[in-house]
Amino acid sequence: MYQAHQIVTTRAASVLTLNGIRHHYGARATVDGLHLSLAAGAICCLLGPSGCGKTTVLRCIAGFERVREGDIRIDDAVISSPVRHVAPEHRRIGMVFQDYALFPHLDVERNVAFGLRGAADDRERVRQLLDTVGLTAVAQRYPHELSGGQQQRVALARALAPRPRLLLLD
Structure with a gap:
């Protein structure tokens, strides 16, 4: 405690x-x-x-x-x-959970975009984040098709996507 x-x-x-x-x-x-x-x-x-x-x-x-x-x-x-x-x-x-909490029915790109509002610049934000975490090449894959490290980077990109003022990593 x-x-x-x-x-x-x-x-x-x-x-x-x-x-x-x-x-x-x-x-x-x-x-x-x-x-x-x-x-x-x-x-x-x-x-x-x-x-x-x-x-x-x-x-x-x-x-x-x-x-x-x-x-x-x-x-x-x-x-x-x-x-x-x-x-x-x-x-x-933004929070990255211990188990990453990725949506299994969404591909990498849609997992990262999940917390965004659908604004015109959201696609560019997702693209930038995928590039930053080195996952552009796997944007259309699903979580079960990724390594643990790749899943962790998807979770990090998703937490960063809405530009949080605080990022928590569990």
Whole structure:
């Protein structure tokens, strides 16, 4: 379980702030009083043994889990607290899951484009990202036709496609 740790990555203005967050699954505490401050452009790693709450912290930040106490802020706006919960799709946070969570019925190109709104420049954005992650040649393949590393790069490109202000890698 993540317990009352204070993690400060910089003294610059924070893009992400966790103020004493607590989370429980039933009666079991999974995060207990975590404080974290992360500046734009900074990289932060949560380290700990299996089952200690690292994924739960990321899921709280992304909006897939609710905090019991404390609050989570992005650019000083509260996005999660016991009384306020901004839906994940309104947080502008990209997340790459441990299992990648690719859609098996969509090819690589459509997996990457999934979170986009269908604007005219979306096809160009997908093309640029596929080029960046080195998957242009496999754009028409399906997840089951890719190696694990290729699947991971598809998941990364999909998380980056909508230009999130924060990227979480589990």
